[in-house]
Amino acid sequence: MTDPAILQRAQVVRHFNRFYTQRIGALHERLQRSPFSLTEVRVLHELQRGRADTAAALIRNLGLDSGYLSRLLTSFERRNLISRRPSEVDARQSLLALTDAGRAAYEPLDEAANDEVCAQLTRLDPAEQEQLVAAMQLIERLLGSEIRHGGN
Structure with missing residues (x-):
């Protein structure tokens, strides 16, 4: 990983992963x-x-x-x-x-x-709920496309 832009993006993804797993309680045994x-x-x-x-x-x-x-x-x-x-x-x-x-x-x-x-x-208003769901669907679609495109 010598590309600084990719490394910075990787750090953002990892930060989000830590945030989300803590938020949903996935780290609880x-x-x-x-x-x-x-x-x-x-x-x-x-x-x-x-x-x-x-x-x-x-x-x-x-x-x-x-x-x-x-x-x-x-x-x-x-x-x-x-x-x-x-x-x-x-x-x-x-x-x-x-x-x-x-x-x-x-x-x-x-x-x-x-x-x-x-x-x-319920902590979010309906418009924010829709934004969140759309963002999650986008993440799933983008990361799922990796499988369809051979991993890269």
């Missing part, structure tokens, strides 16, 4: 006074929303280390939060699903997260 870490909640979220039904999909969607995810899923299975069954399409894969206990554990976390974000939003 446990979320919403729950027994779950941020990563655990993200895995539960992916399973609840049907965005992933295999460990490979979770790794791809969340960018997790396979060994770490394996330990996390084993812990979830022991606590009866998820079930695994063999895939009929690929015998090397197990299909993952939340159990009733897993859904019951996730739902209050999702509700608490929504309540926290709503509390943040």
Whole structure:
């Protein structure tokens, strides 16, 4: 990183990341006074929303280390939060699903997260809320385009 303009922009992005993670409480080891870490909640979220039904999909969607995810899923299975069954399409894969206990554990976390974000939003007037949402969508679109453009 020898380009001073890029370095300055990187510092601004890092500053924003620190601000935002502190603002939303992402640095707290446990979320919403729950027994779950941020990563655990993200895995539960992916399973609840049907965005992933295999460990490979979770790794791809969340960018997790396979060994770490394996330990996390084993812990979830022991606590009866998820079930695994063999895939009929690929015998090397197990299909993952939340159990009733897993859904019951996730739902209050999702509700608490929504309540926290709503509390943040209500501090802003409706026009500011729209600006914030538009800015977040722009960030997502710009950073998501990196994937479509091969990383650079």
